[in-house]
């Protein structure tokens with residue numbers, strides 16, 4: 001039994017880099033959670049697009065506890081069945097023929113970027129190290145990934161940043177064409193910008209990046225940390241667009257709440273990570289492998305993904321109703337159960353106020369910048385919770401002036 005702690009202890013004992021609301025969540029089931037006071041909330045945030053099968057999903061509890069009784073961890077000094085099984089499953093389901101397992105989105109992207117640079121060196125091009133990425137994109141919080149990301153404020157104030165990185169406007173193919181050269185080793189892109197506001201790439205943009213990378217011998221890296229594992233209604237967003245990357249990173253939804261991530265690639269590229277080039281103590285953890293394999297078994301089913309698209313249509317229709325009734329909404333963008341509600345000009349900069357008001361009504365939502373409210377609920381959220389959650393959200397919005 002854990003020691004009794006309160007929200008005040010958060011401020012006493014934890015680094016001040018987060019400022020969560022004034023409550024502590026103690027339990028979750030499906031798409032509902034309860035706080036220490038017994039208050040219930042509908043969860044339309046999904047732990048930031050992580051809890052793709054809801055809280056305490058019985059299948060995942062079974063996968064985790066079965067594995068917990070057998071074997072937890074060995075490190076990569078020894079092979080284990082769940083890790084191999086997860087890698088095999090990811091290869092069967094995607095373009096990949098090789099997988100590197102790790103723990104978080106940032107670590108997966110760090111690995112992808114190091115892989116791209118090492119691959120260029122191995123091809124005999126030590127000067128081919130430049131990385132092109134995009135404004136508004138988010139790739140994680142390590143010093144390298146935060147520097148590749150498109151929010152300069154996140155990487156300022158930590159001393160010298162890694163070099164060889166160029167940021168360009170998203171969806172601007174002409175800018176990429178102009179900036180790309182024989183020194184470009186990789187282009188890293190989110191097929192749908194998540195943290196930056198749920199902004200989908202134009203299909204022609206991704207197709208154009210593919211052919212520019214081919215022309216310049218650069219690797220195309222899709223950061224599918226947030227867009228992957230069924231979030232968009234396709235298992236991976238690239239499948240919906242039909243543009244295949246050389247490297248893909250996946251994390252958030254992969255473990256349904258258990259920390260796990262992976263770098264996916266093909267044999268010729270993966271070959272650059274020879275023994276000793278890269279590693280991770282926790283990557284390939286047996287518990288993570290068991291849980292993530294079970295997540296994929298469920299989410300990759302065609303009927304499950306069709307349901308995601310049906311629930312998307314329901315949720316967007318209800319949000320359109322909120323817009324018609326209360327205004328305050330300029331735009332609603334969705335890709336699967338991943339929805340950005342852009343606030344209208346009179347509400348500019350107030351996504352935090354909206355999230356706070358929504359919580360007071362009993363519904364958890366996310367933000368994606370100052371002007372966008374983001375929804376990333378469990379992919380199996382019951383229709384009733386969508387209906388009630390959006391209704392509470394509408395009430396919160398109407399109460400704001």
Ligand SMILES: *Cc1c(COP(=O)(O)O)cnc(C)c1O
Nearest residue numbers: 104105106138139140194225226
């Ligand atoms: C969340 C996110 C990351 C970082 O993942 P962490 O697990 O927080 O390190 C990277 N890229 C994208 C697109 C993300 O949404």
